[in-house]
Amino acid sequence: MLHSAALSADLLERVGVGVGSFRSDDAVLPVPPALLSLFPGGGLRRGSTITVSRSPSLVLALTAQVSKRPGWCAEVGSPLLGSAAAVEAGIALERFVRVAEPGEQWATVTASLLEAFDLVIVHPPARAGQGDMRRLSARARERSAVLLVAGAWEGAMVGLSITGSKWQGLGAGHGYLRARQVEVQALGRGSAARPQRVKVWLPGIDGAVSLAHENAA
Amino acid sequence: MASSRAVRRLNNRAVRTLAVWCPDWPVVAAGGNADEPSAVLAGGHIFACSAAARLEGVRRGQRRRDAQSRCPELAVYPHDPSRDARLFEQVAESVEALVPGIEIVRPGLIVVAARGAARYYKGELPLLAKISTTVADETGRDVQLGLADGSFAATQAAYFAHIVPAGESAKFLAPQPIRSLDRPELADLLVRLGIRTLGDFAALPRADVLARFGPDAAYAHDLAHGFEARPPSARSAPPDLAVELALDPPVDRVDTATFVAKALAEQLHERLEARGLACIRISIEARTSNGEQLARSWRHGGVSTAGFSALAIADRTRWQLDGWLSGTIRSDDGQPTGGMVFLRLVPDEVVADAGRQLSLWDSTTGLGSDFSARGADVEQIERALARVQGLLGPEAVVTAVVGGGRELAEQVRLVPWGEPREMLPGDTCPWPGQLPSPSPATVLPEARSVTVTAVDGSPVEVSDRLAVSAPLHWLRIEQRAPIEIVGWAGPWPLDTHWWDRVAARRRARFQLTTVDGAGWLVTFDSGRWLIEAVYD
Numbered sequence A: 001m002l003h004s005a006a007l008s009a010d011l012l013e014r015v016g017v018g019v020g021s022f023r024s025d026d027a028v029l030p031v032p033p034a035l036l037s038l039f040p041g042g043g044l045r046r047g048s049t050i051t052v053s054r055s056p057s058l059v060l061a062l063t064a065q066v067s068k069r070p071g072w073c074a075e076v077g078s079p080l081l082g083s084a085a086a087v088e089a090g091i092a093l094e095r096f097v098r099v100a101e102p103g104e105q106w107a108t109v110t111a112s113l114l115e116a117f118d119l120v121i122v123h124p125p126a127r128a129g130q131g132d133m134r135r136l137s138a139r140a141r142e143r144s145a146v147l148l149v150a151g152a153w154e155g156a157m158v159g160l161s162i163t164g165s166k167w168q169g170l171g172a173g174h175g176y177l178r179a180r181q182v183e184v185q186a187l188g189r190g191s192a193a194r195p196q197r198v199k200v201w202l203p204g205i206d207g208a209v210s211l212a213h214e215n216a217a
Numbered sequence B: 001m002a003s004s005r006a007v008r009r010l011n012n013r014a015v016r017t018l019a020v021w022c023p024d025w026p027v028v029a030a031g032g033n034a035d036e037p038s039a040v041l042a043g044g045h046i047f048a049c050s051a052a053a054r055l056e057g058v059r060r061g062q063r064r065r066d067a068q069s070r071c072p073e074l075a076v077y078p079h080d081p082s083r084d085a086r087l088f089e090q091v092a093e094s095v096e097a098l099v100p101g102i103e104i105v106r107p108g109l110i111v112v113a114a115r116g117a118a119r120y121y122k123g124e125l126p127l128l129a130k131i132s133t134t135v136a137d138e139t140g141r142d143v144q145l146g147l148a149d150g151s152f153a154a155t156q157a158a159y160f161a162h163i164v165p166a167g168e169s170a171k172f173l174a175p176q177p178i179r180s181l182d183r184p185e186l187a188d189l190l191v192r193l194g195i196r197t198l199g200d201f202a203a204l205p206r207a208d209v210l211a212r213f214g215p216d217a218a219y220a221h222d223l224a225h226g227f228e229a230r231p232p233s234a235r236s237a238p239p240d241l242a243v244e245l246a247l248d249p250p251v252d253r254v255d256t257a258t259f260v261a262k263a264l265a266e267q268l269h270e271r272l273e274a275r276g277l278a279c280i281r282i283s284i285e286a287r288t289s290n291g292e293q294l295a296r297s298w299r300h301g302g303v304s305t306a307g308f309s310a311l312a313i314a315d316r317t318r319w320q321l322d323g324w325l326s327g328t329i330r331s332d333d334g335q336p337t338g339g340m341v342f343l344r345l346v347p348d349e350v351v352a353d354a355g356r357q358l359s360l361w362d363s364t365t366g367l368g369s370d371f372s373a374r375g376a377d378v379e380q381i382e383r384a385l386a387r388v389q390g391l392l393g394p395e396a397v398v399t400a401v402v403g404g405g406r407e408l409a410e411q412v413r414l415v416p417w418g419e420p421r422e423m424l425p426g427d428t429c430p431w432p433g434q435l436p437s438p439s440p441a442t443v444l445p446e447a448r449s450v451t452v453t454a455v456d457g458s459p460v461e462v463s464d465r466l467a468v469s470a471p472l473h474w475l476r477i478e479q480r481a482p483i484e485i486v487g488w489a490g491p492w493p494l495d496t497h498w499w500d501r502v503a504a505r506r507r508a509r510f511q512l513t514t515v516d517g518a519g520w521l522v523t524f525d526s527g528r529w530l531i532e533a534v535y536d
Helices: A002-015 A033-038 A056-067 A083-089 A103-114 A130-143 B002-012 B025-030 B051-055 B064-070 B081-096 B115-120 B124-139 B151-159 B169-173 B184-192 B198-203 B206-213 B215-225 B254-274 B310-328 B366-371 B378-392
Strands: A049-053 A073-076 A096-099 A119-122 A146-150 A158-170 A175-188 A196-201 B016-021 B038-042 B045-049 B075-078 B103-106 B109-113 B144-149 B243-251 B277-288 B293-299 B340-352 B398-402 B412-416 B442-453 B474-477 B483-496 B505-514 B519-525 B528-535
Touching (some): A033 A175, A049 A056, A056 A083, A056 A146, A056 A175, A073 A103, A083 B398, A096 A103, A103 A130, A103 B378, A130 A146, A158 B483, A175 B483, B016 B115, B016 B124, B025 B038, B025 B045, B025 B075, B038 B051, B045 B064, B081 B109, B081 B124, B081 B310, B144 B151, B169 B198, B184 B215, B243 B254, B254 B340, B254 B378, B277 B310, B310 B340
Parallel strands (some): A049 A158, A073 A119, A119 A146, B103 B293
Antiparallel strands (some): B016 B109, B038 B045, B277 B293, B398 B412, B474 B483, B483 B505, B505 B519, B519 B528
């Protein structure tokens, strides 16, 4: 299962699906193979905006796949993402640049980073306006970067969220957290309008993201 | 052929040069004692070691483990190039007061043209005596001096504390091993061909060396001959290549200086690159708000045909500014007497760019090795981050280094973009009591107070002997409805600073899962429950 998923990602990448495909080798950034069914384009299309709500581990898993490429990723607006967890997910910390407290300048900072980075994660402040978000999304499209909004924004190409989560490893007073099964839901526009769900280990016993059932999705 | 001979004759007029060398400088600067085995570690390998450590079999380039197996009592310090440069500034100042026009090759090594000074002090021997006593008196540092024709020979002479008579550089160099050329790849090759000394190498026909090994080797061949240690194409730079910057407000902090240094270095590098030039000697000039003029020259690696990279220029500038800010322009109480209001970088000597010096990311120093992978366009990345740093200050843009430590917060160090991401000695050791992976994806900057109660709603407590008063059943965050705890493990004791009566803390850690599927890391700390992190 894993093999065929990886293969099709590879294939899609080579064919070059998606916008900005003038760089056909590179039009789609890879996603964890287990989540492939949620991305109709075969991965994160360059130039697109996606949202991930309420799941830092999912943000880390997506970032890791881009980071391993090797790509450059940046995060704006939150000091919360655990660096140890980032390393475990496979992110190269030397190519993961963070601006935790941009203050009023968060949109300007994000726009600057979209100029150069492959993936920019933004935690928009509560007061963020639709105008700001639209401008950033347009900037991402123009620069063929991927904008990952940690939170909700309806203008995104794909919105990911976790609809179910169950940790394993803890008993009543013994054990330790070992693995977690989650249900990830993707809700998109256009070709991704129908909600898609997939059950995955995030992380599995081995720390990796993998499909929880053969027949999922 | 005739013209190449002419060039050779010109180069042969090697300048009488004095080299001032502080043995094992990185170790000395780190505070190591030369009489005890100590070493400086960079990237897990020995970068420099004291004479005592060398006697025990410790060598440069060894892995830490190998070095410690040879010498268990080895004291190990982390490598800090800016500390090396900052402390070396005192020595540089003290030498400069006697012999003007010094060039720093690296922290620990100075070269300077010696003819004028030797005449002034009535002979070479009195000059050397004057320098070694003055430096020892003023800085308390031990220096070793060498005098020869050309800076390469002078440097080698300094390693032996030797005065090479005029015209005898070639004779002095002949028995030296081939690796003193500081070109490991070339040396490797030559040794395999049976050429072990500079004399053997110099005996080869120059045209053959050039044809077989390329221009850099031909240049090394000249060095082995004792010809002037200056690349044949070296020339003084036209004045318009200098870059300068007025600083308003005045710069009196090292981190701001770092930022300025980087911007200016990039600018200079771009300007040189546009003309196909590389710089092998750079002057850093500054003026303080009190009108003091400061200037210092740095020479590239002593013996190389490849110029400074952008990163190397930035490093030298940062080190120099750091040195001035923490020494020269401070009064006795450590306060700056005035900030820097003007900074100028002058490429004193340039060579035609042989196409080797690269942008910030490919240098072999500092950041370079970390950034070998090239994803997006690194120059663009650098520009974008410079813009953000300009907007929010250099400290606002960071990357994390995960090291050792039991507590989540102390495991992570945030390094401002552009600073070297160095590991500390404790980073690679196992830390008993560290949480098992997976690590929490959300780490709260400040722990949040919560209530944990038993099934009957009574508060759960943990005694000093780690007895839990009742099974954990309800987790209540602020005034929200309590969430049922479905799994828990602990208490895992976390004693920190137990040796210190005031700072000692005894805490108990728990992992919880709640009915909504979330995982939590909570601690019981002197009667209170706190959330440290969330496994979400």
